[in-house]
Amino acid sequence: MMTMMSRPERQSKRAQHAGTRTCAGCHERVPRDAVARELVHLVFVPSDADAGEMGVVVDLLGRGRRPGRGAWVHARRGCLERAAAKGLSRAAKTRVVADAAVLAEQIVAQADRRTTSLLASAQRAGKLAVGATAVSEARGAVMLLVAVDAAAAAKLPAVVAAHRDGRAVAWGDKQRLGEALGRNEVAIAAILDDGLAEAIHHAIGLAQSFHGGPSHGGACRGGSVDD
Structure with a gap:
């Protein structure tokens, strides 16, 4: 026999869940202060195929501010697949037409664009050291970005120390990192601000969650940088 909750019990349950977001894949509730770190926002949009169906797009860059109803999902392939299903x-x-692979591609693309945007912000704010000499001489480097094809830079004492402390991340090749910073090629850069470093690390990690290639980020290890 089903047990009915009393009104105070229902109010208590609503209060307990207030300020949380639920993953549409695994249904785990996430506290509001952890949403930005753990979840990706998806927005429902009208489907061209049928007026009775909805489509869905990723709203990573909007950070949950894109108009329209939506849902949240963990940055995990399994959760994304269950949510799409x-x-x-x-x-x-209502019926939502969703392709987990397409949504994963959108997440990777938007996470990469966010990384590029954050790097530009760090550069404008003077919170970025670029190049082996500048990085080696930088004080207060919070995180190092090392191009995956920068073998020499990966052997610098500053990079070795940062890797040991978990502060070195591989992202892009020298050309890609250079393009993000308005240069021809860049092998290494240091982020000098805690908030920017955390945001960049999160964006790179988000892309890495759905892409196995080192060009989309990952811990900087000796074997991950090519000669």
């Missing part, structure tokens, strides 16, 4: 339709209370 059933969870998003349940959240929207």
Whole structure:
């Protein structure tokens, strides 16, 4: 026999869940202060195929501010696949046409664009040291970005120390890192601000969650940088 909750019990349950977001894949509730770190926002959009169906797009760059109803999902392939299969339709209370692989591609692309944007912000704010000499002489480097094809830079004492402390991340090749910083090629850069470093690390990690290639980021290890 089903047990009915009393009104105070229902109010208590609502209060307990207030300020949380639920993953549409695994249904785990995430506290609001952890949402930005753990979840990706998806927004429902009208589907061209059928007026009775909805589509869905990633809203990583909007950080949850894109208009329209939406859902949240963990930055995990399994959660994204379960959400695409059933969870998003349940959240929207209508059929949602979703392809987990397409959504994963959108997450990677938007995370990479966010990384590039944050690097530009760090550069404008004077919170970035670029090149082996500048990085070696920098004081207060919070995180180092090393191009995956920068073998010499990976052997610098500053990089070795940062890797040992978990502060070195591989991202892009020299050309890609250079393009992000308005230069031809860049082998290494240091982030000198805690907040920017945390945001960049999160964006790179988010892309890495859905892409196995080192060009999309990852811990900087001796074997991950090519000669």
